[in-house]
Amino acid sequence: MRASTCLHDAFIVSAQQSPQAVAVVEPGQGSISYGQLDALSDRLRDRLTELGVSRGDRVGIYLRKSIASVATLLGALKAGAAYVPVDPGAPVARGAYILHNCAVKAVVVEAELADKLAAALADLGAAPAVIAVDGSLPGGAGLGAALAAAEQSTSAARVGSVRSDADDLAYILYTSGSTGKPKGVMLSHEDAVSFVDWCSESFSPTAADRFSSHAPFHFDLSILDIHVCLKHGATLVLIGEDIGKDAPRLAQLIADERISIWYSAPSILALLAQFGSLASHDYGALRQVLFAGEVFPVKHLRALSELWPGRRYYNLYGPTETNVCTWHEVPLPVPAERNTPYPIGQVCSHLRARVLDESGAPVAHGSEGELCIAGPAVMRGYWALPEQTSKGFFTDREGNAWYRTGDIVTEADDACYTYLGRRDRMVKRRGYRVELGEIEAGLYRHAKVKEAAVLAFADEQAGLSITAFLSSDEAKRPSLIEIKRFCAENLPLYMIPDKFIWLDSLPKTSTDKIDYQRLKELP
The missing domain is CATH 3.30.300.30 (ANL, C-terminal domain)
Structure with a gap:
């Protein structure tokens, strides 16, 4: 990857080439074009820069999934910062801990949550700059209004986007920690771009596609949803939590919004197969069904593939520290006699995989061992946790660092991996x-x-x-x-x-x- 390539570069190119194309749809709330999204994120970039955000800083996102939150993460990247998405539906103390832990310089927050978050941050001794957004205004208007108010009181000029290096952090995703405190997984521009490029090669998206955005932005599935979609000038359809687990409404939305590439955890697809009345809707636009994050029970996968025949189904596997690192296209039809989950597949082309025993030695094909991953998509480490970072890697004799996934697998002769379970108590x-x-x-x-x-x-x-x-x-x-x-x-x-x-x-x-x-x- 060229050192000058940033995660958001591809979006900027899409906006220049097709400014009138629809970039993001927020069902029931409106949509925004590529040109409008580019301009809105530029304005946020300028505001963040005025507030002191510079290359290498962190910007917190404490917003529900919306056009405003998409513009915010792009604006943070343009300012040279890493974005840190936080779940606004979780206890405020958890969100405040995350934002304080990685020392965000600024945070963009729902106006109705701003006071509670500020109080929780103050208890921790933190006081980042705050941009409060009226979440009741549709189509990114809340963020636009917040920026307009600031622009009226200042004379800040457009500063232009900051050029980040490949090793600069693009985002930090916090995952569950064994000490009871979340830990931040640091992903660089190189990590993210290598993954996005692999997705482009593997799934061949086009500007005509309409991607689902089911995963919340603090979940690593969102990286594919957002950044692969925006790279190709496609349309991102945001799915909020209010409808994301309501099978009948979700089934209707997928049909109405003509989603062509779906990506979610298997549990959601299982819900759709059981309770979505899929046979009563037209899914002519749907062509790819991607799932990751957990094992997909075969009986539910079989039912789904029978209700949605003729599509391509992909089982994607990988921890947050690597994003997707193995993949497997499910052969259809699913045999009636099959009751074991499908394998997690072969290692992605931009990565390397090994199966090692407890001493770090390779195991024979067919033997159980821990899956370890190396390559340009592997995280830079855990934020401010050097010991955990060190424990998370194995270094071979050639000096290559291999991330220990903690997952026990077997490798078949065709280099296809089968997942067996966790090494520790993480599920x-x-x-x-x-x-x-x-x-x-x-x-x-x-x-x-x-x-x-x-x-x-x-x-x-x-x-x-x-x-x-x-x-x-x-x-x-x-x-x-x-x-x-x-x-x-x-x-x-x-x-x-x-x-x-x-x-x-x-x-x-x-x-x-x-x-x-x-x-x-x-x-």
Whole structure:
């Protein structure tokens, strides 16, 4: 990759070539053209620069998915900064921790959330510049109004976009951390562009395509949605959380918006297959169905492929630290007798893969080992966590750094990988990577919780269910409603356990540690 290539360069080219083409659609709220989106993100770039944002800084995005949030991430990149998307639906303390942890210089926030976020940041001793956006205004108008107010009070000139180097950070995505605190995965322009280029080669998108944007922007699936789409001058159709898990409405939207390239976690596709009444809609525009983030139960994949025949289905695999690193096109039809998940496939052409044992030695084909990845799309490390960064990599005799995915796989003779499970206690749920220890840390915040242990169990319908085992010194334990309400206030929705089991005390090992193996036998 040329050192001068930035993640947003391809979008700028698309805007220059097709300024009138529709770039982003926000169903029910309007749309914006490439030329308009380019101009709006330029204005934000200038405002950020005026606020002191410069190359190498970080800009927080505390917005719901919208045209404004797309313009914000582009404006941050144009200012030479890395964008840091935060889930506005999660507890505000979590968002404030993330923004404080990576020392954002500025944050663009929904106006209705601005005061709460500012107070939470102040508690941490942080006070970044704030741009408050009225989220009730459609089509990016809220961001435009916020910038207009600032422009009236200043005489700042257009400053032009900053040229970032390949090694400069493009974005930081925070994932669940084993200490109970999220950790930031640092991705550079080179990381992102190499992935976007691979997607372009593999899926051959065109300006006529209409991409789904189902994943929230703090989820790594969004990188394909946004940046591959904008590179090719295609149209990005934003899907908000209010409709994203409502199968009947979502099924209607996919048809109405003529989406041609779909990408989501398998759990959403399973919902559509079961409850979307797909046979009653016209999906003539749909040509590719991509899924990643968790194992797709074969029975649901079979049902979906029968309801949406004639499309190409791709199983994409990869942690946030590498984005997609292996892929597999599902051969159709799915045999009626098949009940095992499809493999995660072969390594992507811009990356290399090895299967290693615990000592770092390669294992024989067909033997179990940890999948390790090297190449230009691998993260630069975890923000401000040098020890965890070091532990995350294996360096071979030639000095090449291999990222340890923590996933156990086998490799067939044709270099196709089959996923077997996690090395540690990290699981995938609803497409999100979840560290069970973070859920435990959240539960321990409840005043009546003495002990907490969280386990994940296979679930035929949901794919994965999470059970929390708890004990208390109090004679009156919290009710189910109370503990669920507490979780909703302290954890993202996808981390809330499905089941809570109260015990007098949790079983212990001989070293007085919680005995997770015995807990597994209880349900």
